[in-house]
Amino acid sequence: MKNGFRQSMAWLHTWTGLLVGWLLLLIFMAGTASYYREEISRWMRPELPATTVSTDVAAERAVHYLQEHAGHAETWFVTLPDPRNPAMRMFWRNPESMVKPPVEGERRRRGGGRFGDATVDPNTGDKLEARETRGGEFFYRLHFDLHYIPVLWARYLVGFCAMFMLVAIITGVITHKKIFKDFFTFRKDKGLRSWLDFHNVSAVMALPYHAMITYTGIVTLMVMYLPWGIKAAYPTDEDAFFSEAFGGMPEVSAPAEGRAAPLPIQQLLDSARTHWKGVDVSGFSVAHPGAANAVIDIRQRDGRRLSVDTPALRYDMVTGTLLMESPASGAATATRGVMYGLHLARFADWGLRALFFLSGLTGCLMVASGVVLWAVKERPKHAKSGRIGFGLRLVDALNIGAVAGLPIAFASYFWGNRLLPLQLPERADAEVSVFFYAWGAALLAAFIWPKRLMWTWQLYLGAALFALLPLLNALTTHAHLGVTIPAGDWILAGFDLVMLAFGAMLAMCGWRMQRWTPPLSAAEKKKRAAAAAGGSAVPIEAKA
Amino acid sequence: MATFSTGSDAINRNCRITVDRSPSTANTTANTRLATFFARPGWGVFSRSMAAIFGGYALAAVTSVFCALALPGARGQTVLTGMLLAIVVCACAALWAFATRTALRAWIGILLPTVVMAAVARALGAWA
Numbered sequence: 001m002k003n004g005f006r007q008s009m010a011w012l013h014t015w016t017g018l019l020v021g022w023l024l025l026l027i028f029m030a031g032t033a034s035y036y037r038e039e040i041s042r043w044m045r046p047e048l049p050a051t052t053v054s055t056d057v058a059a060e061r062a063v064h065y066l067q068e069h070a071g072h073a074e075t076w077f078v079t080l081p082d083p084r085n086p087a088m089r090m091f092w093r094n095p096e097s098m099v100k101p102p103v104e105g106e107r108r109r110r111g112g113g114r115f116g117d118a119t120v121d122p123n124t125g126d127k128l129e130a131r132e133t134r135g136g137e138f139f140y141r142l143h144f145d146l147h148y149i150p151v152l153w154a155r156y157l158v159g160f161c162a163m164f165m166l167v168a169i170i171t172g173v174i175t176h177k178k179i180f181k182d183f184f185t186f187r188k189d190k191g192l193r194s195w196l197d198f199h200n201v202s203a204v205m206a207l208p209y210h211a212m213i214t215y216t217g218i219v220t221l222m223v224m225y226l227p228w229g230i231k232a233a234y235p236t237d238e239d240a241f242f243s244e245a246f247g248g249m250p251e252v253s254a255p256a257e258g259r260a261a262p263l264p265i266q267q268l269l270d271s272a273r274t275h276w277k278g279v280d281v282s283g284f285s286v287a288h289p290g291a292a293n294a295v296i297d298i299r300q301r302d303g304r305r306l307s308v309d310t311p312a313l314r315y316d317m318v319t320g321t322l323l324m325e326s327p328a329s330g331a332a333t334a335t336r337g338v339m340y341g342l343h344l345a346r347f348a349d350w351g352l353r354a355l356f357f358l359s360g361l362t363g364c365l366m367v368a369s370g371v372v373l374w375a376v377k378e379r380p381k382h383a384k385s386g387r388i389g390f391g392l393r394l395v396d397a398l399n400i401g402a403v404a405g406l407p408i409a410f411a412s413y414f415w416g417n418r419l420l421p422l423q424l425p426e427r428a429d430a431e432v433s434v435f436f437y438a439w440g441a442a443l444l445a446a447f448i449w450p451k452r453l454m455w456t457w458q459l460y461l462g463a464a465l466f467a468l469l470p471l472l473n474a475l476t477t478h479a480h481l482g483v484t485i486p487a488g489d490w491i492l493a494g495f496d497l498v499m500l501a502f503g504a505m506l507a508m509c510g511w512r513m514q515r516w517t518p519p520l521s522a523a524e525k526k527k528r529a530a531a532a533a534g535g536s537a538v539p540i541e542a543k544a
Numbered sequence: 545m546a547t548f549s550t551g552s553d554a555i556n557r558n559c560r561i562t563v564d565r566s567p568s569t570a571n572t573t574a575n576t577r578l579a580t581f582f583a584r585p586g587w588g589v590f591s592r593s594m595a596a597i598f599g600g601y602a603l604a605a606v607t608s609v610f611c612a613l614a615l616p617g618a619r620g621q622t623v624l625t626g627m628l629l630a631i632v633v634c635a636c637a638a639l640w641a642f643a644t645r646t647a648l649r650a651w652i653g654i655l656l657p658t659v660v661m662a663a664v665a666r667a668l669g670a671w672a
Contacts, residue, residue, distance in 0.1 A: 008643055163635065167635050215631065219631065232612055232670040232671065244619065335625075
């Protein structure tokens, strides 16, 4: 605009950031939590077994369970246990003829009621009875599907926010004159300066991560945001695009024929491992189980590749011959696969996963300090006129409700998991309601009284909820720190310890907020110095 | 204003009288009023925001179609390349909308490439 390039970019940075900041914070926090969604799901189902057997034994028990309970099914899908998730998840598709006609007025289940599912203990091969919860899956869905609004709208809204974020990141870099020097700069207790420095440090420290996660986030849903290329290049047959661009193996279309005993599952998994030169399998699916033309698709385990596209092998389940291999992907498909994979970080081992998690937290701090910075910068203008304007009051309330209120909601979700009765109908939904009631209450309180004391209270409340979570866990389950640390179960112990750390951090923030005094302006300092010089002269005279 | 009986009332009245006598001037004042209304900086920002959001999306959409049809290689791959590029283009369009000197240039800079690429894509068989 008329003030020169950098000023207009700074303006754009401020407004793109502020307008979507609060929703972005929710997306960032839920997305960051999703790095540990398996671990969260495990913590939220303390009934799950702590140990697990080898992949082969687990696979054999899975097949046995399915033969007994889903022998009639058209297809089986099995996810084998791994160190992050000790339970075995499986589901199957029933033939059309077995589906009951939908009852009038009853909500039709996803997949038209054709799917059955079970979570099985690989140690015993029996169905696990764990409490009903959405676990970490809730955060994962929340960070792009939101809640209470139609999924499609939510994804457009999230994409809109992500685009604003991308613009805010680019303009932020342009605005920044001394990006390298500011990396090492933090001026403590200087009011606006400190907030700006903190915003800079949190942004610059993980800048490649922020840019990557925002761009790749849009890439994960780009087919939905920009379908126009598909419509232009494949005007009559959009399915052709998906099979050409995303490769994968075609679905088995031939009908089932005859009956025959399949080969032992270990033998099939071993052939796949040999083919992949030792890389383990993560799961398999079987088409026409029990039939003479049954085929099995074996999926490779994550951890050795960046791309999200999983290589798979298709074997004849009766003769054991390799029928098909997932085709090599084109350059653009591979690029998209890696972008998608980078966003999900399924390849990350524990160290890299922790780094992603910390970068995600830095992103949360960047967004939070950004919206707070706006209010800090705006306040002196309002202070001069003597009353807090509507805009600042609104931002203050939203800041408290989001920055201090969201941690309360996250912690409450975990409290709900431990405290809601196990036999409660629709228990998983009730846990989600706890999240939104807690957040709603925090927002309401913030709107009623958006003052500094409200910051303090909410931060302390969040701190208490997080810090007491390990204690609550000890009182309500047998998977608490006293058990998990001696057993060396660092996934469950780690969850409790991280909750303690969050509690400590929030308490520190609350304490600083409580003891904070407004920094003096330069003019005010001069006045005080003068007053002190003048004032000190008087008592000396009096003494004399 | 007119209800206050201050000294300025006389001036107001005088003004009205002059306005009444020459209706052509009244027209001009309306025009200037309209002009000052649209000269408010808020409109520039609004116009640029529209250019950034809707113009930017239009440019990104056309970019993805253009790449899908004009790039060499397998169709599925060019479609994906178009999408991956269009995201970056959309962000750049937003920057452009606020970086130029006037709102008009913002619109021209976004709509011109949109129209050109759309024309080429049309020639290559899009939206047939």
